[in-house]
Amino acid sequence: MDTALVVGGTRFIGRYTVTELLEHGYEVTLFNRGNHENPFSDDDRATHIEGDRNEETALEAATVSVEPDLVIDCVAYYPEQVRTATEIFSEARYVYVSSGSSYGAEHVPKREGETPLSPCSADQATDDSHETYGARKAEGDRAVFEAAERGVGAMAVRPCVVYGPHDYTERLDYWIDRVLNHDRVVVPGDGQHLWHRVYVVDVASALRIVGEEGEPGEAYNVGDRRLLTLEGVLETIAAVAGTEVEVVPAGDRELAAGGLSPEEFTLYQAYPHVMSTAKLSNLGWESTPVEEAMARTVDEHEGSDRDGSEHDPGREAEERVLGVLDTL
Template sequence: MDTALIVGGTRFIGRHTVRELLDHEYEVTIFNRGNHENPFAGNDRVTHVEGDRNDETALETAAVSVDPDLVIDCIAYYPEQVRAATEVFADARYVYVSSGSSYGVEHVPKREGETPLEACTPEQATDDSPATYGARKAEGDRAVFEAAERGVEAMAVRPCIVYGPYDYTERLDYWIDRVLNHDRVVVPGDGQHLWHRVYVGDVASALRIVGESGTAGEAYNVGDRQLLTLEETLETIAEVAKTEVEVVTAGERELATGGLSPDDFTLYREYPHVMSTAKLSDLGWESTPIGETMARTVAEHEESDRDGAEYDPGREAEERVLGVLDTL
């Protein structure tokens, strides 16, 4: 297998996936609308085909011109997109980037084939609000399973919260910025809650490995082997940045003194979200050590202009909470 087509490919998961494939001697074609800067422009092993993934004729043209062995679909957000892609690329091995949000029950850990998926109504399948994201991703998984029943070598990979270089969501960037610029940082609750995360490079390697060795009709979770609480995350950021930070935990009552609530803080989740990665590991996939992934993430953050400001609950409000806690 040496020819791959990436639907997407220039921003975050797709960008790292192209690099992963290049490192494993693939010839890569990126298929997208060209709305974002192409970091691989000038690379003679990466071809760009411009087209809208919602235009089935454009997909068919790409399928014929590229004739890929492997298709990795990074930007399928609606189940109909998955159904169309598995029809058009029926002769290739197809990997759908799903999500840990597709799980519909709070089990710890969530396991493929055991933990139920979100239901998805016809209305949810075409809705574009964040509230239906998990339902749409779950229906995309079911489209993959249906395609496999027709003989298509289609598989799904379910990442949890993805972090790493070039993360345009900036969720972790907020916390990195806090640690790098403040000696004391407020964390909601007791700081011990768990929201499983995964390094973007490990998502890329999972997509390649599943594409090469996965079983048609199966889904594979991908997440860091070592889970960090939010407090441990901030401490790890400080360690790799060679700085110090005091993590100050605050309950609902203390946060309220600053007009805040736990949900005002990004990457906070009251109930733990943990996914088993044993099934993926059985294919030979390995997670990169957390110190290494965080060091890469912090280093790239410092070179970028991202600060996660859209998630900032307000430093003045945070200072009010710190002042109250100092009097207790």
Template sequence: MTDTALVIGGTRFIGRHTVDELLAHDYEVAIFNRGNHEDPFAEDDRVTHVEGDRKDETALRAAKLSVEPDVVIDCVAYQPADVEAATEIFADVDGYVYISSGSSYAAEEIPKREGETPLEPCTDEQATDDSHETYGNRKAEGDRAVFAAAEEGVAAMAVRPCIVYGPHDYTERLDYWIDRVLTHDRLVIPGDGQNLWHRAYVEDVASALRIVAERGEPGAAYNVGDRRALTLRETVETIADAAGVEAEVVAASDDALAAGGLEPDDFTLYREYPHLLDTCALADLGWESTPIDESMARTVEEHRESDRDGSEWDPGREAEERVLGVMDTL
């Protein structure tokens, strides 16, 4: 008998790849969303479309009744109340999986481990906020809602990705670096290039969500990230290798960056303190990470076919040129 999966969200990035993952593993798939974004599955008769606002509990209950899902993947729960409502509505499914975040961790530890590294606190005010500043707090409180539901017998679990990249990434964070590599033979990276912000390939996140839904332990959280974590310098070099181009990476000190009116934080994917997640718990379920050369090759290929350039993250090429000029005199 074929299992049915309901994906809350399902059309943009992680959700889109999750639908593909579920279809590839012979699920009947339904997606529930407001229909505000282009639907890549609009012409795919394997996917059922249910329109509604996940904030509307009546609509969410109606989706459950019409789809009768065995598993639910919740891609768009951004406030704790979203998780509380979903775990109550889908209390009897075989697996409810909430997409949390590595941002839910409060302590700077290397690596960050499920059940050991403390989570961010969340005030009542933060719980109803929607700003970037409270994102980690809200995701952590969503985790706690999952844990509470599991204590009541709900098969609820959380998956915590770090920075997610790959085809169709609307955040365009990695697209900035890909575009720089493709358009300039010299590019600036901040510091010594050894800063590390763990990332997760989107197809691996999708497979993690399916595997946790099938095999995860209720009340557990699972980190997901590339098996091989790249420094920023290694990231740029791996992009260049995948693109088949030459790119000179110039690591610039704070003083050199200041010559261009720049700071390290002006560069996307820079993080002063290393962010690394332990993924052993997920691996114990049979999950595997895509080799980094393969994931980057697919990412670069899709970038070339898209119109994304990461320009919203651009610190300014003229500023970079000034920094390069300073570096050339050293």
């Protein structure tokens, strides 16, 4: 039986990655600081090593203890973390969870090896702000490529916006809550913009497949094989929930009447963000049908206490926008 070490492993992508590996016969060890509840604490197939990934001695002890065949790094947010990990885990197949944000050009679609990556300055490489996230992920990709040149079996997987059950970001929860609780929901623009999303279960399977079949020094995009516009997302949520919703597009002028701007709505991006997934599919990866993925997501949302309120631009403001639109 192969052994796998998951750096992270308790929250969202890591949680599903551990499940994916267990279901495919791996002996799995989670390595993290223990700051979050471990959903596998009662599963004797998954062991846990507590440690800080920023301490090299802790990572070295983990690799000596586990002797992993495969390492999946879910919580590398700085390029130096990737460089350290590829050195310590040099005897294993190493998969770095990168991001679609690493791309530095608005190509449609974004393709591995063709679309340029974001540059990353020395200051950006150590910064912890949201603005430098894509640059840091891109530099992590370059660290993977450099490691592969040294003979390390290192690869990167680039998810777009990830959704699914247990999503602590609550970005999609906001829209699910709106659809389930309101007959009319405002969306910015014409509702037809595209921001590529991916079901978390499919990210987990991509990480395993790339770990098993991927080529060292390569990066692989992962995203739903069928894209939905924002309007399509809301209509799909309503369909799987057995309800109805009127999606009401609002332009800049109408939004301004409610004191809102398009950027205040989560999962909105004016320019299409689309990534090719052909390279990953060539390894045998398949995407879950979007209706099935959304049904599972909505079902878990209804049993949770998440409502996406931190992303809420304000229902009263939304009602003012609807009032303006009703007079046109």
